[in-house]
Amino acid sequence: MATNSFNNFDIPKGGYVAFDAMSLRQLILDRLNNQNVFTDQNYVGSNLASIIDIVAYSYNTLIYYLNRTASESMFTEAQLYENMNRIVKTLDYNPLGYQTSTLSFSATVDTLNAGVYTIPRYSTISINNINFAFNEEITFVKTLSATLEGLDDISTQKLMYQGTYQEYPIYTATGEDNEFVLIAPSINTIIDHFNIDVYVNTVASGVWTQYTKTVSLYLENSLSQTYEIRLNGNFQYEITFGDDINGKKLQTGDQVAVYFLQSSGDAGIVGANAFNNVIVSAPNNLQNYSTIMGDVLSNRYLNTLDNNGLSYVKISNYTSSTPTASAETSDQIRNSAPSVFRSQYRLVNEQDYETYILTNFTNLIADVKVINNWVYTTEYLQYFYDLGLTDPTLQERALFNQIQFSDSCNFNNVYLVVVPKTTDNSSLAYLLPAQKELISTSIQDLKCLTTEIAYVDPVYKAVAIGIYNSNNIFSVTDEQLSTIFIKRQSTSQRDDQSIINDVISVFNSYFSTSNTYLGQIIDVKTLSQQILEVDGVDTFYTGRTDDTILFEGLSLFVWNPDYPTIDKTQISNNVSLQVFEYPYLFDLASLSNKISIYTTQTVQGFSGY
Numbered sequence: 001m002a003t004n005s006f007n008n009f010d011i012p013k014g015g016y017v018a019f020d021a022m023s024l025r026q027l028i029l030d031r032l033n034n035q036n037v038f039t040d041q042n043y044v045g046s047n048l049a050s051i052i053d054i055v056a057y058s059y060n061t062l063i064y065y066l067n068r069t070a071s072e073s074m075f076t077e078a079q080l081y082e083n084m085n086r087i088v089k090t091l092d093y094n095p096l097g098y099q100t101s102t103l104s105f106s107a108t109v110d111t112l113n114a115g116v117y118t119i120p121r122y123s124t125i126s127i128n129n130i131n132f133a134f135n136e137e138i139t140f141v142k143t144l145s146a147t148l149e150g151l152d153d154i155s156t157q158k159l160m161y162q163g164t165y166q167e168y169p170i171y172t173a174t175g176e177d178n179e180f181v182l183i184a185p186s187i188n189t190i191i192d193h194f195n196i197d198v199y200v201n202t203v204a205s206g207v208w209t210q211y212t213k214t215v216s217l218y219l220e221n222s223l224s225q226t227y228e229i230r231l232n233g234n235f236q237y238e239i240t241f242g243d244d245i246n247g248k249k250l251q252t253g254d255q256v257a258v259y260f261l262q263s264s265g266d267a268g269i270v271g272a273n274a275f276n277n278v279i280v281s282a283p284n285n286l287q288n289y290s291t292i293m294g295d296v297l298s299n300r301y302l303n304t305l306d307n308n309g310l311s312y313v314k315i316s317n318y319t320s321s322t323p324t325a326s327a328e329t330s331d332q333i334r335n336s337a338p339s340v341f342r343s344q345y346r347l348v349n350e351q352d353y354e355t356y357i358l359t360n361f362t363n364l365i366a367d368v369k370v371i372n373n374w375v376y377t378t379e380y381l382q383y384f385y386d387l388g389l390t391d392p393t394l395q396e397r398a399l400f401n402q403i404q405f406s407d408s409c410n411f412n413n414v415y416l417v418v419v420p421k422t423t424d425n426s427s428l429a430y431l432l433p434a435q436k437e438l439i440s441t442s443i444q445d446l447k448c449l450t451t452e453i454a455y456v457d458p459v460y461k462a463v464a465i466g467i468y469n470s471n472n473i474f475s476v477t478d479e480q481l482s483t484i485f486i487k488r489q490s491t492s493q494r495d496d497q498s499i500i501n502d503v504i505s506v507f508n509s510y511f512s513t514s515n516t517y518l519g520q521i522i523d524v525k526t527l528s529q530q531i532l533e534v535d536g537v538d539t540f541y542t543g544r545t546d547d548t549i550l551f552e553g554l555s556l557f558v559w560n561p562d563y564p565t566i567d568k569t570q571i572s573n574n575v576s577l578q579v580f581e582y583p584y585l586f587d588l589a590s591l592s593n594k595i596s597i598y599t600t601q602t603v604q605g606f607s608g609y
Helices: 021-035 047-072 081-091 152-157 289-297 330-343 350-360 373-387 396-405 433-443 476-481 496-510 524-532 588-594
Strands: 106-109 115-119 124-127 130-133 138-142 160-162 164-172 180-183 190-201 208-214 226-231 237-240 255-263 313-316 365-371 413-420 452-456 459-465 482-488 537-544 550-552 556-559 568-571 581-585 595-598
Touching: 021 047, 081 330, 106 138, 106 152, 130 164, 138 152, 152 433, 164 180, 180 255, 190 226, 190 237, 190 289, 208 289, 237 255, 330 350, 350 365, 350 413, 350 433, 365 373, 373 413, 413 433, 433 452, 459 476, 459 482, 476 482, 476 556, 482 496, 482 588, 496 524, 496 581, 496 588, 496 595, 524 537, 588 595
Parallel strands: 208 226, 413 452, 459 581, 482 595
Antiparallel strands: 106 313, 115 138, 124 130, 130 160, 164 255, 180 237, 190 208, 190 255, 226 237, 365 413, 459 556, 482 537, 537 550, 556 568
């Protein structure tokens, strides 16, 4: 019968992860000394002492990696970006990188003769060292000679992207299967994820060809001139080519040119009217640009303008540029990867559309809801019918969307309700035409063949402190007369203004764009509780400056600013908005004037409160 001759080790369960090299070395020495068999371990420089050091420090290295990765091996638990990035690679998910600011613009042209002209790709406008670039050729028609004309078509369909295009050193292929080019710029270089272009000069043809980006090479055939782009765990871009089974393979000696948009980050965000009739400049800092474009375009575009011709094209911006968006975090990847995997890069149900739009247009979109024809007719259109409109489709914004972005068919449509991000804290912001065009174009190749994309602008709901008068009658303008009366705790040493500022912060935080969303519940009870938790607040009431009515707790007015006399209500309990409704805090600037602090047991002459 075998017996266990191993010594018992007095080490707590899981304690092995706490060892470092020195503690493990000392443990080995103590055990050797207790056995009284060897003595060389106590002499520095002896062979046995050297072996012990090698074992201890090797073990320390292994423990370091164990501590770093043991709890990071599962998709649901990984927190380190490089581990999450590695895990989702098995799902064929490519994490999204940085997204630069975009600019809607208006363009004019003068002096040129009538004809068709093209602004070359990568052309820029610049002011105060802030640049915006076109990521494609822009073709326009000038109808009259030597006159000033507005270029409305490109203004409503195209966007400019903050940054300037850079040329990466040309790479020469070795001919391997799924060969990749690593784009590893300097640490301060910010690359826009969606503006990386790849051109290949094959040995066989000697001609430059633009390759097309694909979401996955596994979806491509052997002849597809495509590449897959992936942001790796070190925030470097890997541009992978095919293997002649999935995507065309690079041959030995093929040359690869990569152009990427280098952003200025948040410093590149501009306000409205930052550009006022600024001329466009052709790209002039790209070494191989002329040669590559000569092969790629091959006279496909008429009258491509040089700097002399571009001097007659002027750009202005009537709105602020959009915010930027950082690269996906581990948590964002955890939320997006399963949805993308389930969709298999096809947009079928509501969640597929919403995930795709929120993920790929993070710098444009604050929130989006996707609704079908049933919800559109029974809820959205019904909302306007309930307001008394005889034909909601003739409403101004609905009519604009129908003309610009919908066909004449009113079935098999997928309706997008989109709330855009803004940099100027606009309360009533709508997605601009060029932004809608960008989203629609991006979706075309992924949606079902029989569905069409249509837009529904959100119905904004203003929210303000408000309460009926004694006759239970109110107008939304009565919010100017409504006040929160806060009783300060008798033991509080805080001054009144500090308490008021904290209450304002509660409202500001609750209704910030990061916390509000389409169809949300306006949680009056939670909002009231947060006010009561402000240091120095004992209790509070909602009242009016022109009336003696008081309500213990919070009372709010909620209304549609487009129809303030029809769609209005007063709430003191939680209320759920419809899927196309979006709340915002009305007139934050004057909120401090609607909060009063008192210390006695009397409010507005009423005792007993």
